[in-house]
Amino acid sequence: MTRKTSELFEKVDKNITALKLDSIPKERKKLLQSLVAYIQEKITKGQPVRLNFICTHNSRRSHLSQVWAQALAAYYNIPNIFCYSGGTEATALFPVAAETLEEHGFEIAKLSEEKNPVYSIKFGENEHPVIGFSKTFDDNFNPKSGFAAIMTCSQADAGCPFIAGAEKRIPVTYEDPKEFDGTGQQKQKYKERSEQIATELKYVFSEIKVK
Numbered sequence: 001m002t003r004k005t006s007e008l009f010e011k012v013d014k015n016i017t018a019l020k021l022d023s024i025p026k027e028r029k030k031l032l033q034s035l036v037a038y039i040q041e042k043i044t045k046g047q048p049v050r051l052n053f054i055c056t057h058n059s060r061r062s063h064l065s066q067v068w069a070q071a072l073a074a075y076y077n078i079p080n081i082f083c084y085s086g087g088t089e090a091t092a093l094f095p096v097a098a099e100t101l102e103e104h105g106f107e108i109a110k111l112s113e114e115k116n117p118v119y120s121i122k123f124g125e126n127e128h129p130v131i132g133f134s135k136t137f138d139d140n141f142n143p144k145s146g147f148a149a150i151m152t153c154s155q156a157d158a159g160c161p162f163i164a165g166a167e168k169r170i171p172v173t174y175e176d177p178k179e180f181d182g183t184g185q186q187k188q189k190y191k192e193r194s195e196q197i198a199t200e201l202k203y204v205f206s207e208i209k210v211k
Contacts, residue, residue: 007124008075011105016075019199021206032200034170036207038148039081043210048080050147054163058087058134059094061152061174061193067101067130068198071123072205079210083130084147086137092116093132096181100190104198108132138164172200 008016024032042049051069055062066085073081098108098119107122119132135141137149145165154173163169174197180189 007126008071009105009107009122009124012071012123013075013105015104016072016198016202019195019202021199021203024200024203028200029203031172032204034168035148035150035172035204038168038170039078039204039208043078043080043208048082048146050082050084050143051150052084052086052137052142052147052163052166053150053152054086054088054137055151055153056088056155057091058085058089058136059091060097060177060190061197062087063093063097063132064101064194064197065150065152065172065201067106067121067123067132068194068201069205070130071106072198072201074124074127075202076205076208077210078205078208082143084142085132086135086139086142088136090116090134090136090139092134093119094178096177096186096190097194098132100187100194103191104194 039049053062053065053069062085066083070081070083073083092115098121101121102108109120111118111120116134121130121132123130143165147166148168148170149163149166151169151171152174153176174193177190177193180186
């Protein structure tokens with residue numbers, strides 16, 4: 001899709017623009033076609049697009065996916081995209097995942113201080129923030145029907161064979177950066193995973209045609 005205008009923060013915009021779609025392996029692009037097709041069908045019919053990114057703990061990959069997807073919909077001016085995330089259990093948004101998004105230019109504010117804090121994650125001055133906190137995929141905060149379940153980790157994909165209310169189930173799994181927690185590679189590995197997710201979702205939204 002050809003870009004028109006963007007209300008994104010300058011750093012977020014620049015980071016998205018710098019992502020190279022030719023870095024995505026052919027097999028990954030093939031995997032992403034189901035997600036492209038789902039979004040395109042909804043857009044063509046003038047229907048809202050609800051994407052629920054699901055991982056085991058809703059603490060890292062699912063949040064990164066949710067936030068990048070919402071920002072990329074704005075980047076490409078694709079209307080009626082509503083992104084959510086959830087897990088097979090609720091834990092907390094891992095602080096390093098939030099810090100990684102801050103490094104990419106997102107503005108993050110912690111709205112509460114409990115064990116499972118709530119974050120406001122903004123990608124543009126006048127854009128509605130993504131509300132980030134850990135929850136199960138069927139939490140009342142998430143849609144109950146008419147959505148695609150995007151499985152971002154193989155454990156959740158294998159361990160949760162049925163997602164109630166999902167119109168379509170699409171596995172787009174990523175390696176867990178958690179493996180590098182507490183190591184000297186932690187910051188770099190979270191950045192790499194975030195950029196991989198962002199690049200692949202940029203490809204997805206760049207393929208969408210809006211009248």
